[in-house]
Amino acid sequence: MKGLVVDNLRVEFPGGERSLVPVDGVSFAIGANECVALLGESGCGKSMTALALMRLLPEGARVAAGHARLDGQDLLDLSEQAMRAVRGGRLAMIFQEPMTSLNPVMTVAEQIGEALAMHRRLTGAAARRAAAELLKAVDLPPERLDAYPFQLSGGQRQRVLIAMMLAGEPEVLIADEPTTALDVTVQAQILGLLDQLRRQRGMGLLLITHDLDVARDMADRVAVMYAGEIVESAPRDRLYASPRHPYTRKLFAVLPRLDRRGERLDSLPGRVPPADAVFPGCRFAERCPNVFARCRTExxxxxxxxPGHWLRCHLEPEEGRPAAANPGSGDVVASVLTPAPTPPSVESPVLEVRDLAVHFPIRKGLLRRVAGRIKAVDGVSLSIRSGETLALVGESGCGKTTLARAVLRLIEPTAGESWLDGEALGPLRGEALRRKRAKMQIVFQDPFSSLNPRLRVGEIVEEGMAALLPELDARTRRDRARSLIDQVGLPLDALDRYPHEFSGGQRQRIAIARALAVEPRLLILDEPTSALDVSVQAQILNLLADLQVRHGLAYLFITHNLSVVGYLASQVAVMRAGRIVETGETRTLLTNPREDYTRTLLESAPGRNRTRAGTGVAG
Amino acid sequence: MKPVILWSDALLFLMLAVILLLVWLLRDQESLRAPWRRVMRGRMGAASAVILAVYVGIGLLDSLHYVERLPDAEPGQAAQYSGEVRSALDALLTPLREQVEKTYSAPFATHLYVKEAVTGPDGVDIRDYPRLRHGGAHLVDPVAGFWPDVTWRGLLGLLGGGVAWGLLWLTLGRSPGSASPGRSAMWTTLLAMFCVTGLLVALAPHYHVFGTDKVGQDVLYLSLKSIRTGLMIGTLTTLIMLPFALTLGIAAGYFGGFIDDVIQYLYTTLNSIPGVLLIAAAVLVVQVQIETHPQWFETAAARGDARLLALCAILGLTGWTGLARLLRGEALKLRELEFVQAARAFGVRHARILARHLLPNVMHLVLIALVIDFSGLVLAEAVLSYVGVGVDPGMNSFGNMINGARLELAREPVVWWQLAAAFVFMFALVLSANLFADSVREALDPKAKK
Known part of the structure; x- marks a missing residue:
């Protein structure tokens, strides 16, 4: 068969007592002009599969079994020298991080030229002509040939990388999360480009992604991976219309969306098992809602x-049906509704911001004279009431995070005024400002850098209380920390452990507990779920919704993810280049945007064409 | 006999007292004890700790100074004291200190290293290697008697060391629940140390184990005496340097702006002056001060000691720039991390952020840098002594030993033992310090596997 056929691939890290097996018995095939998506949460072995195909496995890992045939030739049997000709030639791969996958001291022409010299034996003027053609293929002007990576934007770099990989005229292109680091509008462009190139050149495309909507937009077939295995694989339309595996169904059910507002998101308890886990039965048994005795032993x-729909599950189709017909109500939790968002109250807003601006001076020359200003935030006004969520949406670099820090007075605003509970924040200095900090807190995006690795969780949670509520004695602080840890759903012994012992989602819970410890009125959530897997994201969103109801918190929710906005926020403000371009009630704004920019954002979001492409997700 | 406390002794014992006090005060803090227990449970940590402890023990013994009371010239006169300051180590090593030969002799030699005119038994003057005054002097036939004597004494020494170790093990080593790789490594290292000590105790009074130097002093004795100088320079200098490096480095990185500019200006200026010249100039100034005020110092030892302290201070005041720059870079990175931002959002005070959030997260760097500096300082002392601006020439130090050995390397046959002895002692010290710091860093790292 033409294309890439992977058969029973198994990758392991041989270890003394227990080998790690990140990929176990993975089989799939990519024909010419076909796009297969490998879908799964982090740690399920997607990237390891790709690296094994490229024979670029990290130190210590090896392919223990299986075949990977490209046009009938087994890649795993090739000598390293022969493999070098295949790599970047017949089989090419683009990586997630466009910032680091280009060499910063080489121009675009040199980088593409390297691939051309290696695979097409082109040098000099011929190579330059070919490089210009490749740039044209990825919609970049030929002037960009002499640009260095730092002169290019993230999307342009990803295009250059794609051009480099096209230099060897690959039969199959592996794209490992090619757009995860990019903004939605750029993501839409890059995905469109990949799709177009695949059709033009008849390449096979292996798309590795964690995003269900991206997979739906791009793929002909989708293979869902869990704990190193493909648990379900089917043609795209079939999979999205009638997912069979409980894991796949859960993945669909945990997605926050506009039409799930006010519902509790279905959640997938637990986490992806570690690579050294031993499974006597089904790998998903521990988290499966439909588990029965046979699953644990066999x-x-x-x-x-x-036809074409493969499944790794003991459930008979009939048994699976009822849940599929009515997903979301599979367990009791899902049907519990949080109280409807508080109706617009007449009380004064918790946070009121008027014409806030943050300008950073650009200094030049020996005397560091101010040569210009970067207007990171340029006159923003907004207000949030108690128990209400305002979503601040915008692409990276639009000033969302700067705005958040200026509201918290971590950065001094250049102009404008803000009020917290009716009290002006601007004139506050020193001790008065310090006191006021208890009323506004923040949860950051990266759960790994937001907790000090050298402090125990207990110390982390108590830190704010010690600084802002000195009237509490040590015992009261300890008691409150225990109650908070309990509220965010962590075991009490967590207090005596260090942050690195927790997963990303658990760390985010700790960060939320830390922020709540000082009883804030306003909580700024700076992309709190964008570093998390979808199933964990659902848990955190549920937690946030509960806490909001319980404590009457006002949320300023900063995000680029529009489906989360639709699910959680009552008001939306769309931000671009330091200004708010449109603001309004969520449902109105998302369904009927007035500004062009908002429309572009909405149209770029993956999964937009779900109504066109399929019959819509069950539920 | 009257105890004498030199300034460096006072500092050393003060440091020791502070450490012991801290250990006593914090003895119940499980979170602080656990990492150290982890260090001692590891093979490398336990073994290097034993070796370091031996070095520190020798250094401490050598810091208990006293002066001998001279025999009364006339009865009833006020007691007169010798001008020569000795230490407890000197007292222990009296045979080594007093058995001085004429000049060089090789390790375990029975004859001098250079030919001299000797009167033979037949009364004729010939040029030959004369017998040593002390080394192997008890042998009747130095050629035939040598190997049996050395073997016999060596075995006896090993046996003695082994028995002493066995007794110690029987009293202390059989406590229950003590089976860990660290324990066995510790006892193995101790066994090795006991055997080496036994060998030296048995052999050193009768032979010069490491030979003798130009003026006939026993090189083993010189090496043991040099340990204190090395430790003093290593620890005192890092202690002086540390506050500067920590506060200035972290403050520069964390606060940025004007404070950063000032601190950077300071260390760039310091760095732009050639280090050795700066140190040489400062040492010379101190030296002149010392020499023009002989009345400040009662004994030669006190003078040498003042010079050692001055050297430590100067090395410390000029040596903080490297670590400070490293810490500034790290603090620049950490200050942007979100846990520091979160602490600021809690209104935690700057001083507390520096102490709680930045300092613990740079400690691994500090620890590594300190040990590298410690090793570097022990070696720098040698270089400075070579230039002539190191410790007092009368003071025993590895630098002075190497400096003395330097010219003799050109001799044929070569005089190698001084260099070798200094090398062996420095190597063991620096290596065990490095390995120990490595284990400590690993144990203190919360991310490391337990």
């Missing part, structure tokens, strides 16, 4: 339940 084999 590992299910992949079987074809319908």
């Amino acid at each position: 590992a299910p084999a992949a079987r074809e339940v319908a």
